[in-house]
Amino acid sequence: MSRMTSQLSEKQLFWIVFAVLLAVLPQVHRLPIWFLPMTVAVVSYRFYAQIYQLKQTYNRILTVLAIAAMIMIIYSQGIGLSREISVTILITMTVLKLLETYTMRDALLVVMLCYFVTMTRFLYSQDLLLVFYLFGSAFVTTHALSVLNFEKTKRWFDTSQLRATAGSLALAVPFAALFFLVFPRLGAPIWGSPDIFGEGKTGISDTMSPGSIIELFMDDSPAFRATFKDHKTPPKNQLYWRGPVLWNFDGTTWSRKKHNRTRTRIQQYSERETYQYQIELESTGQKYMFGLDYVVNSPSGAFLLPDSILYSPQKINQLRHYELESLLLDRFYQPLDESDKLLLLDYPANQNQQTRRMMHSWQQETKKPLEIINRALTWFNQDEFYYSYSPPPLSGDVIDQFIFESKRGFCEHYASSFTIMMRMAGIPARVVTGYQGGINNGEYLLVKQSDAHAWSEVYITDGDKPGYWLRVDPTSMVAPERVERGSRQIMDEKRNIIDYDWIRNFKESMDRYRYRWNQWVRDFNVSKQQALFEVLGIDHRNGKTLAMMMAGILLITGLLSLIPIWWLNRKRYHTLQRIYLELVAKVRKNSQLYSLKNQGVETFVTQMKITYPEAKTQLNHFLDTYLAARYSNNANERKQTIAHLRQTLLKIKQIIKH
Known part of the structure; x- marks a missing residue:
């Protein structure tokens, strides 16, 4: 069985469903009234099928459900190509997709759809509090992707894996900010008339x-x-x-x-x-x-x-x-x-x-x-x-x-x-x-x-x-x-x-942050970007210059993205290993002795005692302390032993130096 067709675990299913629900939640109030009970039914059945290991839903049944959903959307929102209808179709099909999400391939598709559903919320509002919520939604979606690819433990909430997901998103924030500032902006939204954009309360009417x-x-x-x-x-x-x-x-x-x-x-x-x-x-x-x-x-x-x-x-x-x-x-x-x-x-x-x-x-x-x-x-x-x-x-x-x-x-x-x-x-x-x-x-x-x-x-x-x-x-x-x-x-x-x-006081305090957010982010338009380019000495009227700038930024960000990959995949050493390697590095000039560094601590230290007999006492103490720390089950005792080992290493270095 290939990886893409492997069955999902309960942990993987949980994080996928959690990601879908968080992505959908802020849009429930604008969706048809039947959407919420449909979502509850789909999620309940999917967990029931996972627990009792039911067979995958037949394609014919899924086709009937999809057609029924389309009919309900047309009945409640009409026919046409509008923002509301398009978003409703995307969200509805994302939820229904859970009914056939049993393998890794389908799960990865649902995760990608969650990113799109999260982004569609920005078509209605870019309020500061909403941004925090959607960032949390993106975190859960990214963690679901991580769980699909690296399921290290069966624990549903693995703190080490959650920290790794947070680190990945933290690395993405500077790149997102950079592209927000320098990516060329259009004078009008790419989706056309601004009349289809925004979400406002009516307020005073005529x-x-x-x-x-x-x-x-x-x-x-x-x-x-x-x-x-x-x-x-x-x-x-x-x-x-x-x-x-x-x-x-x-x-x-x-x-x-x-x-x-x-x-x-x-x-x-x-x-x-x-x-x-x-x-x-x-x-x-x-x-x-x-x-x-x-x-x-x-x-x-x-x-x-x-x-x-x-x-x-x-x-x-x-x-x-x-x-x-x-x-x-x-x-x-x-x-x-x-x-x-x-x-x-x-x-x-x-x-x-x-x-x-x-x-x-x-x-x-x-x-x-x-x-x-x-x-x-x-x-x-x-x-x-x-x-x-x-x-x-x-x-x-x-x-x-x-x-x-x-x-x-x-x-x-x-x-x-x-x-x-x-x-x-x-x-x-x-x-x-x-x-x-x-x-x-x-x-x-x-x-x-x-x-x-x-x-x-x-x-x-x-x-x-x-x-x-x-x-x-x-x-x-x-x-x-x-x-x-x-x-x-x-x-x-x-x-x-x-x-x-x-x-009310809390809301007014939050509005001060919202005011800053509006000034720095929501109101960052074409004219402000052009002013930024002028400060940086970039000719924003020259298309060739902008193209070269974007190519350079893509190249630099691509190279910078390799740094965390190298950092995460670098060879890591235990504290004891690092102390031992310091000892090995001290005799690097002695090629015959240095060649024995991979033979084990006891073999290496024994040979060192022959080469440096004046350090025999300290080397014996180093070996005993190293083995005591290596096989100790008491964390506090190991910590003290490692401290003694460092002191012994310093004494050996001083003896060898002379």
């Missing part, structure tokens, strides 16, 4: 209804990070990060207006009044970008819509960096078309009649917009309104129910109600969604999904004077601590069973 921002409040994952130039950070109550602006209201849900033009940059301002900063935006799967009100001009690869939304032509499916400059204006002057003004006064006429009557009475008392705005804010502040992330559900006339009945809500309830109140009073108004606040996390400001917020903008006109937008945050009237201290600081109740301060 619609808002009661409860939509509450869902984000439960999520402490990072939305983006802001690094301010010269550490010049605005006051916390001015940190309004603008996102989608909502114009349309159908009675429950707010939505965006579609624009066919862009906003021009702000022309007249002093640079001393601006804040300059860089945003590191996590992937969202959407096109909205965030900046402080009001962004002076759009960054490269984005543009400003008329309602000051920062918009990207492509979906943000991977980490994105951009630089901004913002003016924290109390009033933003901007002309408003009549058609837009009518849209900003629109509301469902057949709903919320109680609120409508109240606003009509206020309008009768005063026509001044600012007085109506202040009266509404005072009403929110002095009436029995509460800021709560668990308000009662609303339906039907949601504004009436909230204002006159429940009086408990989150920021979206207050922003929505206030905006409709203004429209009913004849004041153009809209809802702005985004984030408010942030946590100082060392070098940068960390803005989480839980910092999601909604506020209002009203359009003020006074006769022939230019109209302007005024930000109004009704939530600050009910819970001013929300704006001053942050969303989480004002809630006494826990959001979930793991909502503890020490867990």
Whole structure:
């Protein structure tokens, strides 16, 4: 029986299955619901077959299972060539392959598939914690490969073999880092459009209804990070990060207006009044970008819509960096078309009649917009309104129910109600969604999904004077601590069973490492590599130069890889052997005596006593001590004997020297 067709041991099967499960585990949540029970069934049967020495599964049965799996994949994910379908097929077939993995040949194929499955996880995310997990998965896969080729003992967890695997991976890390830095990068992913890349949480969307921002409040994952130039950070109550602006209201849900033009940059301002900063935006799967009100001009690869939304032509499916400059204006002057003004006064006429009557009475008392705005804010502040992330559900006339009945809500309830109140009073108004606040996390400001917020903008006109937008945050009237201290600081109740301060502090500490990881690794793109080449004096525009550089690196790494191979295969000597060889080396010039070095210790020492009679006593002592150490069963006694042997060797060397 050849090695490739030899049967697997239980130890070998265990490590192969362990490698498959670790490679598959981080992708289970995105796979069809039937995948997990299928995996449990396959693994259970395979171990059962190994223990009871059942025959290998028939090929016909495997064919039927493979066809059934393909049908289930098509049913759950459709037909086509996409990232999701391709990864699902690869993972499913890797698991099913276990059913016919009885020989070394099949086992080696499964191990190779595990490496591919592990790498596919990077198509969705390259987060730092995930990298640590996948490195562990690669370690187990490599150890499975080692067990297949060198099964030294029957122990499933052989520490010496585990250390050897760790050493092999440790040797690979410098080479991986070198190729990461110098291997020529493409301007775009080799798999095509970046739209199929990345894994992001939705975060703020272009619609808002009661409860939509509450869902984000439960999520402490990072939305983006802001690094301010010269550490010049605005006051916390001015940190309004603008996102989608909502114009349309159908009675429950707010939505965006579609624009066919862009906003021009702000022309007249002093640079001393601006804040300059860089945003590191996590992937969202959407096109909205965030900046402080009001962004002076759009960054490269984005543009400003008329309602000051920062918009990207492509979906943000991977980490994105951009630089901004913002003016924290109390009033933003901007002309408003009549058609837009009518849209900003629109509301469902057949709903919320109680609120409508109240606003009509206020309008009768005063026509001044600012007085109506202040009266509404005072009403929110002095009436029995509460800021709560668990308000009662609303339906039907949601504004009436909230204002006159429940009086408990989150920021979206207050922003929505206030905006409709203004429209009913004849004041153009809209809802702005985004984030408010942030946590100082060392070098940068960390803005989480839980910092999601909604506020209002009203359009003020006074006769022939230019109209302007005024930000109004009704939530600050009910819970001013929300704006001053942050969303989480004002809630006494826990959001979930793991909502503890020490867990949040740990996550924020980890985010500092993640920030460094993003800067040094995830954001190492073509331009940064070209800058590195320039520092090294390499002409990155010359293809021949790059080809020669890569050939040289491959040659050098190939030669360097021979060093550990030589080291692992070098001839190793026991401590006693090394001491004996030192004695032999001392008489190297005596060719007749030196030729006896392979005849055994007793023969060699006997001949030395004839050649060097003056050292006879020490040589006898050396031989006795050597044999005592060689055949001693007591480790401590052997250690002491070896120490005496070294002293005896030194005395012999001194005698022979003279």
